[in-house]
Amino acid sequence: MVQPWQDTNLPAKVRAADLLARMTSEEKKAQLSSVWLGADIETDTAAVAPGQHAYVAESAVLDALLPHGLGQLTRPFGTVPVEPAEGAARLAELQHRIIEGNRFAVPALAHEECLTGFAAWQATVFPTPLAWGATFDPELITEMAEAIGTSMRAVGIHQGLAPVLDVVRDPRWGRTEESIGEDPYLVGTVGAAYVRGLEAAGIVATLKHFAAYSASRGARNHAPAPIGPRELADVILPPFEMALREGGARSVMASYNDIDGLPGHAHTGLLTQLLRDTWGFTGTVVADYFGIAFLESAHRVAASEGDAARLALSAGVDVELPAARCLPAADHIPEDLLDRAALRVLTQKCELGLLDPGWEPVTGDEPIDLNPPQMRDLARAVAQESVVLLANDAGLLPLADGLRIAVVGPLADEQAAMLGCYTFPRHVGVNHPELPAGVEVPTFAEALRAELPGAEFVDDPADADVCLAVVGDRSGLFGRGSSGEGCDTEDLELPYQQGEMLDEVFRKGAAAATPVVLVVLSGRPYALGRWADRAAAVVQAFFPGQEGGPAVAGVLSGRVEPSGRLPIGVPRTPGGQPAPYLAPPLGRRSDPSNVDPTALYPFGHGLSYTTFAWDTPQCDAPELPTDGETTVRLTVRNTGDRAGTEVVQLYLHDPVGTVARPEMRLVGYARVPLEAGASAEVHATFPADLAAYTGANGRRVVEPGALELRVAASSERVHHTVSLTLTGPEREVGHERRLRCEFRVK
Template sequence: MVKPWQDTALSAHVRAADLLARMTIEEKTAQLSSVWLGAEPEDGEAADVAPGQHEYAATSAALAALLPYGLGQLTRPFGTVPVEPAEGAARLAALQRTIRAGNRFGLPALAHEECLTGFTAWQATVFPTPLAWGATFDPALVTEMAQAIGASMRAVGIHQGLAPVLDVVRDPRWGRTEESIGEDPYLVGTIGTAYVRGLEAAGIVATLKHFAAYSASRAARNHAPASLGPRELADVILPPFEMAVRDGGARSVMPAYNDIDGLPAHAHAELLTQLLRDTWQFNGTVVSDYYGVSLLEEAHRVADGEGGAAWLALTAGVDVELPAARCFSTAYPLPEGLLDRAALRVLTQKCELGLLDPDWEPVTGGAPVDLNPPHMRELARKVAEESVVLLANDSGVLPLGDGLRIAVVGPLAHEQAAMLGCYTFPRHVGVHHPELPVGVAVSTLAEALRAELPTATFVADPADADLCLAVVGDRSGLFGRGSSGEGCDAEDLELPYNQSEVLNRALASGTPTVIVVLSGRPYALGRWADRAAAVVQAFFPGQEGGAAVAGVLSGRVEPSGRLPLGVPRTPGGQPAPYLAPPLGRHGFPSTVDPTPLYPFGHGLSYTTFAWETPHCENPELATDGETSIRLTVRNTGDRPGIEVVQLYLHDPVGTVTRPEVRLVGYARVPLDAGAFAEVRATFPADLAAYTGADGRRVVEPGALELRIAASSAHVHHTVPLTLTGPVREVGHERRMRCEMRVK
């Protein structure tokens, strides 16, 4: 007889509740637990095991202890050690059968993986890092990429992806800047939501991280306390998460490692329950960051023992402990009401994924599995090409001509590492296996240039060359094994590895020099930019990044990337985020000029564009209304190009200090030579809302300006608006987007 929890005609919640009522305390607790096979439990480092030797160790003590009761999650069955894709799928299926056979309800585990730069598995396509997604200003392409990544994960038995990162960059010295999308909440929200939509459309549970304020840590130090007020939290940090929950349909959230004003995120009931669930109506699962529950005891010291840490986390709203069960255990009795609340959420999600269906079977594996097929490589190439930013080209030396003698200098020109972020498999796990091939083809920039420029002659000495390409940037890594990446924070924004000498020597040669930066964060270029023939920036552009950068240099690819965060002029500290209010910018009473060398949104093309005078249909609108703006953009050059029209909001007077400008809309406009297109923006008054002195988010009557711009500092047109009517409070249902259409 089919039990109600097995009846697919019933809702997931009803089925999960029926199953929960049949479970013992031990079985409920097991659903909140995870096992990380093949990893060292004390430090999370991958085990030193080669492909073909990897065993899932079904007899391990942790798994053996849980088998009679079931298991909530399997941690990174592909992303812990290198494993052949088909072999990995077969072994995961076998492990799932073992888990099902071990518990009386026949429940499988939910398997999760990292997918920040593609599926973090050996031989899987390596996509550009999220900072490069932001540089594309192309949500549709990011959705397409995420859906392809999700489909590859689903095909081998994975259910959940630990991405995207929605931390808004506040100080680019932070090592995890490369994992973030940018310094603007609207860009992070729209691009991040696009990624969530693609992953969820493929049937993979998207996990939003890190909730919240991780990127606002003091001195940009990993895990450090976050010093920010309630308005910065509400208006800068939280909107991307809110958008991804509401508009993206994300089904999981991961708390951050940091504390906010003394309260760790993993123990923050106001954040994880009152805001996330009660206000935003999130009904998915909250999964801990790796060892985040343990850190309540070991690092934050707000818990007395593992049992106390478990109680704090469960009370706050954490449902699953990752990557392994340390605190969520029957060794520490937990209030059954909290246990039931978390277990019901886990079981409901498993039901939604089909894991409670009586006919569920694991992906069997055995057949050939290609995690790097042509369509994935093509997508990686397209994202990489759209993300390359042409910062300067005053001399007109780019695109490169035929038959040049070119010197390529700088060690990163010859390293695959310059293309790969810290959450790519080669840099995350592969570094522990130097005897293995990378698993996918990754060209260095020097190799890509030779393929791209068959008529060029490459010489060793810049003095003998017509042109010098000086390549500088980062090597990604984890916890000190690189200059960028998790735990690789910087004291300043000086180029690492003494690469300033590379630029000094190149520029001193007298040969026209193009600076190419391949990095995970922006670096200070003020000492060299005005002497360089051109400057190009790419943010860890992935396995196809070498060809993408070479294509932009040659002119085969039209540059269309825009900066997702500003590039500083000087290395000390950071440039002022463009979201700064007037006193956060340059001027009296400080002698320090924090103005970035290249501002947020900046990027050049090889053609020219004309922006005609815009038309505003209704410059006077109510505080609950909207207006439309039309603008014609024309390609006035002799080659095709892509302009990125950006819409910024300026609020002249507020009840609290306001950013001078902030992004509220954007659109990519591809145009052939001589062609034109109309861009129409629908601006809702809700986008003028901000958190006032009393903590309420309101839209106020008064004057506003919409600035139609090529960057946050390059304004083409200003459209004055007047909001009329009463002060209006807005909440979670407010409109958070400006719809931009190109005709």
Template sequence: MVEPWQDTTLPARTRAADLLARMTTEEKTAQLSSVWIGADTEGADVAPGQHTYASRSAALDALLPYGVGHLTRPFGTVPVEPAEGAARLAELQRTIRAGNRFSLPAIAHEECLTGFTAWQATIFPTPLAWGATFDPALIMDMAQAIGTSMRAVGIHQGLAPVLDVVRDARWGRTEESIGEDPYLVGTIGAAYVRGLQAAGIVATLKHFAAHSASRAARNHAPASIGPRELADLILPPFEMAVREGGARSVMPAYNDIDGLPAHAHAGLLTQLLRDRWEFAGTVVSDYYGVSLLDEAHRIADGEGAAARIALAAGVDVELPAARCFSPKDPLPEELLDRAVLRVLTQKCELGLLDADWEPVTGDLPVDLNPPHMRELAQKVAEESVVLLANDSGVLPLSDGLRIALLGPLADEQAAMLGCYTFPRHVGVHHPDLPTGVEVPTLAEALRAELPGAVLGEDLSAADVCVVVAGDRSGLFGRGSSGEGCDAEDLELPYGQAKLLDEAMASGVPVVIVVLSGRPYALGRWADRAAAVVQAFFPGQEGGAAVAGALSGRVDPSGRLPIGVPRTPGGQPAPYLAPPLGRHGFPSTVDPTPLYPFGHGLSYTTFAWDAPRCDTVELPTDGETTLRLTVRNTGQRPGTEVVQLYLHDPVGTVARPEVRLVGYARVTLDAGASAEVHATFPADLAAYTGADGRRVVEPGALELRVAASSEHVHHTVPLTLTGPVREVGHDRRMRCELRVK
């Protein structure tokens, strides 16, 4: 007989509620728990305090009679060959099913920020590079491919994307973020969510909220942020990913906001996320986030109190291991049932409650780095390379040149890899382990790209010098970029400034290539450099992508998702600063970026015709469509990125001078043209006023059609008419741009 909770014709929530009613308190609590197999083994060190917590957490054997909610990182803790890992995970799921009376398996989750964080899996560019592509469709394809590979070996949930809007690039996790603009972060992030979940993987939004707004850009530090900045700059990407992306899981942040830790913030996790945004998925703690309510924030007296506070706020699952959510310290029944119903509903949606469910064993051999994923990694890398300067015309490099290739990162794989790639996250603890995938260095890629060139380190005989500067990623101090690797300023690390000074003094034209997880101050050399190229940890195909951009095989089409500073101090200086946050009397500090948000050059040229607008007067609940023709006036194909910014001359509160409200990539052959249609809804002019209401006000606006936040081609004055209109969470959040 099929029980109602096993009946696939019934709605998931109905099935989950039937199962919930049959469970004991111990069985319910077990569904909120997680088990991290291998967390305390030698060479597994991917989270702070991991070994201490693992030794004090509930073991699998203790949970088996009741069930297990989550399995933590079966592939991303220690190296495991893919087919063997799939077989081990399948056997573990069989053990878990056999141990509990309902035969329930666990949800297996993994990191997937730069691809599936598993040995031998394709390594994609870091999220800051996703932002540089300005290409949501490509990022969605990438995410779907990542999700498909995870699903093929038995994974159900991915801990990505990171939707933190960067407020200070000294923050070590800048590389994990998509950029400094909420519209760019939201549109790219929602695309990633749609792609991952199209493959059957639950996407998890991180870190909710204000993790990136910490004081002095220190990891886990309190966020000094007001409710308006939170509402207008930090929260929109999460809202977009929930409403438009359909995200099915959210992870709270480690920080506190005005003294209230995110894991204890009912205003965020329940009143906003669930009551107003109508989010129906699960909230999973960041690793040890519940424990930290007791140990770090000190708002709880012991583990049981921490569990009750987190559960009441809206946390449903404790990751990565059961410590606070324990039947030994009973949880309030009403709150327990609320969380368990959400978890069981998600398990039902994943098929884990079906009577015929069987674990995925994987086809042998399991290939986590197939050709189509390498091609996607290459395309994302190529579209993310940003040409910042080329005033001398030294780029593209011709074959046959004598090239002095300098810099500690010129021939190092680490220059390509972010901190959540398997080699930098796990592999560093296994020095004898092969990388698992081919990751050509820039030196290797340049030799293949320009076989007739002579590469060496001799400046005296060189026609051109390429200096490769940037970062090595790592975790918690093991790199210059990455989680826990915050910077005191934005000076290039490892003494690279001295190397650049010496190269500039040689008289040889110098091309600066920055491979990094954050922007660094380049103003010291900008006037003397022949060219400047930026790539943000571009992944396993990044060497070939950057080499292709240097040779001209790839026309650079990336645009900056975050501005490049002129000087290493005077931070933060995001482009979304209000007027007083910009340069001017009476401060002697100039925070104006050297290269602004949205900036990027091409090897061809473009002309933008004056835009035409359906109407320049529209009601506060209306819309207008702008049409613009872009022409490739150069001698080679190329891609222009049309960006639409909004300027509001007068508001009731101080606001950013401009903010991005739309963009489109326009790829054209030499001599070709295309028309860009941009439909702008008045809802995008909404902002949060002093009274906390989000409103659209009548009055004058400007739409700025631009190649960057500072390079404006055309300005279109608009007038909004009618009453002040309050907008809610059903407002339109994007400007639709179409290329014809």
């Protein structure tokens, strides 16, 4: 007889509740547990942080859990290299073991990393999230994410641990490359776009890290976040709101850091009161890897691992990842806490079809291609749109074919310059040097030679028509790179003594009258003020993935029209951080201090090989109520002789507030592709809700009074201003407020 929990005609939560009522406490606890199989704890050190290897579960742990069931399987593809079809077959075999081992035949949910594509051997490697932000193209990011999710589903994966929605507050933080940028609106819109794509493919998107991980003191990984409630509400949290409301994310990952002494994995205010009671989130909250154990070992707010498990479940964590460590040690967990978390887990499994009668895992019987042409095309498109032309004062770019070109720098001929720390080759592959990368990753030098077949490449800048100096990062984990998780830096000086190398290159170039083009391939912005005035041009790419070499080479040759914009400012000096984009007036250059933190290249900056003209905008209603909206219209023209894409950015300036406010902040943007001589009309509908901010009393309000919309090509290059007046009473707004400015390009 079919039981209610097996009846596919009933709502998922009803089915899950029926199954829950039939379970023992141990079976409920098992649904909150995970197992990490396949990691060699002696050699696979790149997969986990120092001191955490003992937590990697082995087969004996799985065998002990099987009679009770299992909640999650950790990274069956992302732990060691495995052929896609073979990996799917192994996962299917493991799922059959789990099904046959528990009395309800409930399979495990399998999760993987997917920050730069599916983190599996032979899977397409996409650009890092900072490059997504540089595209200013949410539609393309949605398409990319759906393709990534489809590839994960094809091998039996259910959940992806992405996107990272941490707003960068100090780029010295090693995980800057994993973030989308330094502006909450850009992070929210691009992040929500990624979530939409992943969820459309049937993969549970996991928002991380909740919250304020990127606001750590001194930009140190895991460090406390010295952040006030206003900054938390207005800068850190909006991207999560947007990704939940507009993207439909079904999972959230708690954060390693503490906020004012409250660790993220024990923060009831965030995980229950805000996330669930206020925002109405009904999905699962998963622990960041070892985050529950850290409540005892690092934060020291728990007396034992069992105490840590009780503390985390009480706060609102539902699943311990990556392995069952604290939950098995927790005796006497209150039944209501087990029921609450297990119901959420079982409901999600039901939504994924894992409780349906006759469910079968993907078998891997057919060949599986995780790097098909359409995926490579998408990787190429994202890479090309993410390359930012920072400077071209001499007009040297695009390069003509047939030149004598010197390519110098330690990263010019290295694959690592293209790959972020969560790509499989840099995350896991470094432990398997006997194997190839799994996908073709042309280096910059290789790609440039293919791009300019008529060029002559020479070694000495003195013998060249132009010298390309390639600098940047090698990604890694926990100090094994210059960028990546656990690879924080004390300042923003170029690593590996590349600054000294550049000084010598520019000296030689000046002596031989050879112009130098600076090419930066990195996971964070670095201080370039020392060389900016001497460089003929400057190009920036943020770990652009397996197609990044051809993308950057294509921009240099002119085959690709540069259209990327900075998602984070590039500093002038290595110690002048954090950059002041979202700072109030006194956080910018000011008379009381002799230190000038002004960015060398500001947020939103990026050049093109063509030129654009912006007509004076027209505003439908310069006076609007505090609950109203208005539309701004302007025409953008391509006045050059080649096609190009302008990125129209809309910023809000609030002249007077009850608290010190950012001088300006992004509230909307649109990519406007135009053929030579063509024009387009851009319509931006601005809701008054976007003027809301959190006051000293903790209330988020829209105030009557004067505002200014700035129509701009970057945060520092304003073309036009539009004066607005909000009328009527002050209005408090909450989670249901409007979160975006709608753009239409005609």
